[in-house]
Amino acid sequence: MAYQKIGVVGGGAWGTALAQSARRAGRDVLLWAYELETVEEINEHRTNRVYLPSVTLDRGIRATAKTAEMATCDLLLMTVPTQFTRAISAEIGPYLKEGTPVLACAKGFEQETQLFLTDVLAHTLPSAILGVLSGPSFAAEVARNLPTALTLAVEDEALGRELAEALGHRNFRLYWTDDVRGVQIGGAVKNVLAIAAGIVVGRALGDSAHAAVTTRGFAELRRFGVALGGQPETLTGLSGLGDLMLTCSSTKSRNMSLGKALGKGRTLEDVLGTRRSVSEGVYTAGAVVELARKHEVEMPICAAVHEVLSERMSIDAAIESLLSRPARAEPEPLARSAG
Ligand SMILES: NC(=O)c1ccc[n+]([C@@H]2O[C@H](COP(=O)([O-])OP(=O)(O)OC[C@H]3O[C@@H](n4cnc5c(N)ncnc54)[C@H](O)[C@@H]3O)[C@@H](O)[C@H]2O)c1
Numbered sequence: 174m175a176y177q178k179i180g181v182v183g184g185g186a187w188g189t190a191l192a193q194s195a196r197r198a199g200r201d202v203l204l205w206a207y208e209l210e211t212v213e214e215i216n217e218h219r220t221n222r223v224y225l226p227s228v229t230l231d232r233g234i235r236a237t238a239k240t241a242e243m244a245t246c247d248l249l250l251m252t253v254p255t256q257f258t259r260a261i262s263a264e265i266g267p268y269l270k271e272g273t274p275v276l277a278c279a280k281g282f283e284q285e286t287q288l289f290l291t292d293v294l295a296h297t298l299p300s301a302i303l304g305v306l307s308g309p310s311f312a313a314e315v316a317r318n319l320p321t322a323l324t325l326a327v328e329d330e331a332l333g334r335e336l337a338e339a340l341g342h343r344n345f346r347l348y349w350t351d352d353v354r355g356v357q358i359g360g361a362v363k364n365v366l367a368i369a370a371g372i373v374v375g376r377a378l379g380d381s382a383h384a385a386v387t388t389r390g391f392a393e394l395r396r397f398g399v400a401l402g403g404q405p406e407t408l409t410g411l412s413g414l415g416d417l418m419l420t421c422s423s424t425k426s427r428n429m430s431l432g433k434a435l436g437k438g439r440t441l442e443d444v445l446g447t448r449r450s451v452s453e454g455v456y457t458a459g460a461v462v463e464l465a466r467k468h469e470v471e472m473p474i475c476a477a478v479h480e481v482l483s484e485r486m487s488i489d490a491a492i493e494s495l496l497s498r499p500a501r502a503e504p505e506p507l508a509r510s511a512g
Pocket residue numbers: 183184185186187188206207208224252253254255257261278279280281310311312313449450451453
């Protein structure tokens with residue numbers, strides 16, 4: 174098998190679940206974790222209690238604290254949260270073999286630069302073949318081997334099929350595409366929209382309001398995605414609409430539950446202070462709003478979330494701003510960016 178040794182970069186919930194899944198696919202797995210205690214716990218006890226509790230890990234998963242060792246792998250899955258991806262991948266870059274496939278598995282845009290993750294990785298891992306793995310998937314469910322379907326994107330479709338075959342198995346179905354940008358757009362924007370959906374739930378605005386914010390949120394995601402070069406079919410696929418549906422509808426989502434807590438009146442600082450896990454929408458909202466401004470795409474829900482997270486607007490004022498927008502026609506043509 175060409176891609177026998179899989180390197181998982183990141184020992185959070187997602188990296189640990191992907192490591193477990195890769196073992197089910199029959200691959201050898203080396204996992205890099207940031208915290209030395211996570212490395213030791215995985216190697217000695219086969220658990221990762223902080224990030225993925227209640228899961229016994231396969232004996233074939235070996236953990237390491239040395240980033241350079243990851244360059245010995247045939248394929249890398251980058252799972253560290255988006256804002257740490259540049260620093261960690263830069264440590265691996267000098268050692269990586271020419272042409273090693275590297276899949277971005279985190280979701281979001283780099284806060285400072287508004288870059289897509291594959292654009293960040295193009296700087297730090299110039300010798301890699303870059304792609305994306307994204308879609309509706311809770312780590313705890315993947316770790317339990319519950320059926321899940323995701324999208325794997327690389328420009329070369331033949332390689333996409335090979336990688337999907339190397340990582341996929343009965344309960345981890347991978348669909349491939351060449352739309353590397355489109356797949357990243359869904360994963361990044363849905364987290365911001367899930368915060369909005371959570372606020373609706375926390376404020377007890379009702380199921381109809383929840384459906385409205387999810388659907389109008391999807392209209393924003395689609396407009397933004399097309400303006401930034403994604404294919405419309407990708408935006409309605411697993412990595413777009415699919416992940417939006419999952420994340421907006423379940424309190425298992427960190428982003429949705431964070432929005433719910435805000436809606437109930439807790440402060441952002443208070444919610445983040447009680448979590449070690451990442452809620453990517455908090456860090457990506459500003460980049461989405463800035464990219465939308467540059468590309469002249471109107472995204473009122475994402476903008477309202479950003480205002481609330483930045484504490485420039487109260488939740489009540491944000492709700493009022495959305496409800497008082499002028500009525501307009503539906504559906505809207507895809508090419509149009511205003512909305
Ligand atoms: N958890 C899921 O269900 C899931 C599913 C699909 C995609 N993702 C995406 O995967 C990415 C990682 O999420 P997660 O759930 O694995 O994370 P997590 O919330 O479980 O853990 C946080 C991670 O951040 C790491 N970390 C903390 N400080 C760091 C630093 N300074 N440098 C490097 N790493 C540091 C920790 O070691 C840990 O691995 C996110 O972009 C998330 O959106 C998560």
